[in-house]
Amino acid sequence: MKYDIVIVGGGPAGLAAATSAKENGIDRILILERDHELGGILNQCIHNGFGLHTFKEELTGPEYAERFIEKIKALNIEYKLNTMVLDISKDKKVTALNKEDGLFEIEAGSIILAMGCRERSRGALNIPGYRPAGVYSAGTAQRFVNIEGYMPGKEVVILGSGDIGLIMARRMTLEGAKVKVVAELMPYSGGLKRNIVQCLDDFGIPLKLSHTVTKIHGKERVTGVTLAQVDENRKPIEGTEEYYSCDTLLLSVGLIPENELTNNLDVKMVPVTSGPEVNESLETSMEGVFACGNVLHVHDLVDYVTEEAVAAGKNAAKYIHGEYKKGTYIELVGCDGVRYTVPKYINPDNMEDVVTVRFRVGDVYKDSYVSVSFDEKEVIHRKKRVLAPGEMEDVKLKKEDILAQSDLKKITIRIKED
Amino acid sequence: MEKKDLICIGCPLGCMLSVEMNDGQVVKVEGNTCPKGDQYAKKECTNPTRIVTSSVMVDGGTIAMVSVKTESDIPKEKIAACMKELKGIKVSAPVHIGDVIIKGIADTDVNIIATKEVALK
Numbered sequence A: 001m002k003y004d005i006v007i008v009g010g011g012p013a014g015l016a017a018a019t020s021a022k023e024n025g026i027d028r029i030l031i032l033e034r035d036h037e038l039g040g041i042l043n044q045c046i047h048n049g050f051g052l053h054t055f056k057e058e059l060t061g062p063e064y065a066e067r068f069i070e071k072i073k074a075l076n077i078e079y080k081l082n083t084m085v086l087d088i089s090k091d092k093k094v095t096a097l098n099k100e101d102g103l104f105e106i107e108a109g110s111i112i113l114a115m116g117c118r119e120r121s122r123g124a125l126n127i128p129g130y131r132p133a134g135v136y137s138a139g140t141a142q143r144f145v146n147i148e149g150y151m152p153g154k155e156v157v158i159l160g161s162g163d164i165g166l167i168m169a170r171r172m173t174l175e176g177a178k179v180k181v182v183a184e185l186m187p188y189s190g191g192l193k194r195n196i197v198q199c200l201d202d203f204g205i206p207l208k209l210s211h212t213v214t215k216i217h218g219k220e221r222v223t224g225v226t227l228a229q230v231d232e233n234r235k236p237i238e239g240t241e242e243y244y245s246c247d248t249l250l251l252s253v254g255l256i257p258e259n260e261l262t263n264n265l266d267v268k269m270v271p272v273t274s275g276p277e278v279n280e281s282l283e284t285s286m287e288g289v290f291a292c293g294n295v296l297h298v299h300d301l302v303d304y305v306t307e308e309a310v311a312a313g314k315n316a317a318k319y320i321h322g323e324y325k326k327g328t329y330i331e332l333v334g335c336d337g338v339r340y341t342v343p344k345y346i347n348p349d350n351m352e353d354v355v356t357v358r359f360r361v362g363d364v365y366k367d368s369y370v371s372v373s374f375d376e377k378e379v380i381h382r383k384k385r386v387l388a389p390g391e392m393e394d395v396k397l398k399k400e401d402i403l404a405q406s407d408l409k410k411i412t413i414r415i416k417e418d
Numbered sequence B: 001m002e003k004k005d006l007i008c009i010g011c012p013l014g015c016m017l018s019v020e021m022n023d024g025q026v027v028k029v030e031g032n033t034c035p036k037g038d039q040y041a042k043k044e045c046t047n048p049t050r051i052v053t054s055s056v057m058v059d060g061g062t063i064a065m066v067s068v069k070t071e072s073d074i075p076k077e078k079i080a081a082c083m084k085e086l087k088g089i090k091v092s093a094p095v096h097i098g099d100v101i102i103k104g105i106a107d108t109d110v111n112i113i114a115t116k117e118v119a120l121k
Helices: A012-023 A040-044 A061-074 A137-148 A164-174 A193-203 A260-265 A302-320 A398-402 B037-045 B074-088
Strands: A002-008 A029-032 A048-050 A078-080 A084-090 A091-097 A103-112 A116-117 A135-137 A157-159 A180-185 A207-210 A211-217 A223-230 A241-244 A248-251 A253-258 A288-291 A330-335 A337-343 A355-360 A365-374 A377-387 A393-398 A412-416 B001-007 B016-022 B025-030 B053-059 B064-072 B090-092 B101-104 B112-114
Touching: A002 A012, A002 A302, A012 A029, A012 A040, A012 A061, A012 A103, A012 A302, A040 A061, A040 A137, A048 A061, A048 B025, A061 A302, A084 A260, A103 A302, A116 A137, A116 B001, A135 A137, A137 A248, A137 B053, A137 B064, A157 A164, A164 A180, A164 A193, A164 A223, A164 A248, A193 B001, A288 A302, A302 A355, A337 A412, A355 A412, A365 A393, A377 A393, A393 A398, A412 B025, B001 B037, B016 B037, B025 B037, B053 B074
Parallel strands: A002 A029, A002 A103, A029 A078, A103 A288, A135 A248, A157 A180, A157 A248, A180 A207, A330 A412, B053 B090
Antiparallel strands: A084 A091, A091 A103, A116 A253, A211 A223, A223 A241, A330 A337, A337 A355, A355 A393, A365 A377, A365 A412, B001 B016, B016 B025, B053 B064, B064 B112, B101 B112
């Protein structure tokens, strides 16, 4: 089997990348999806609030996914469901497995990585205690309630105030469970403000900042948890322990890009994001292999995933058409509060008129400035009333500005507090 | 005079708003740093509404549940009644996006509609 572009993953990133590649003149495209349907995690995100940027209306997750699935079908883009990709080789051979075809290999002209991310699990947290039933990641509970039709428990404590945890606090409450408390290790929530108001405040669920679970009680089934306040080094403070009886503990403690296939490919990775390093075209350090969506870096809004994936699809098409140029790279560096930048390199010869650089900050900043320097010269100094780790930021760099600066080597993005 | 505290959801800043009410009318909003806060406080204190999303059982479909939502926002105090009415509802596959699952939920004129395609098994 031979395809111009093989896309690994049929979630929001894979679907948008595929439609974009097709619209840019590529016919032989194949999407490989491990689930029994397209749409990825959107299928279980039944709440609304998706698509405000992309469609200018508020959709639920399944509705947002369906818009793209319809497009995939209308454009006759091929896809294989229930198909697990096992390996991607350096000469772009994709090995995959499913019930109909068995084990098979595809020769790809270009590959787009769109595998998404998964949840950090209990094992990563070092909470002492037995291993009773009743400890779930928030996303697992979401799948149980929204798709399978099971309630994970009746009395719930949630650790972590990421958006999935907040959404599940509301969802479990609406389905009749008692959500007793949401505990957050950090002094601020990692979730969107509107979720704190509409998922916790609306239902009188307390949010305890700077708190963590220090013990899970119960042997066969969770019977309760101990919460404790933490100090500035995130260590539990003795004497602040409080016992909560519950039968369920949900964990919403971070998302990790799913890069096992990428690691086998030996591309350069960014430790901060756990995603691959990419250039202005969202191409990894391996020529013709692109990445977009949560496998690249974890997003808060699907709209930005779509935007990124559209760019990846377009660039992969450019690569197949042989319109891709080799050139010199300018490095992007995030410092003074900017934890990382996507992309990490810019080749002005391949960039569009404007390139969007996305980044996250490491702390909460108020009345600060996002500053961009071309080598030593500051070119952007933009006031931001608030910057928070839970909200992805971006700056747009213009090609003409980059070309105007001769012999540009390094672009630095930083936060200035004055 | 009645006082209410709320957090503005207009932007990530999350201003702490303090609202003074008289006779069910907002007379004063404090703590907001832009006009969005003022608008939000007035709506939230006089006529708070929400879109409610949930899922109901499907018979004979490729999955066990189909996601649903209120076609438009409903008064906040109707959320519990809405969820109560959704309990035990079962529909038959196939289901299409936009299919009306319940007409006029919780004594409103707002319908519950499906938000996902569920094919026959």
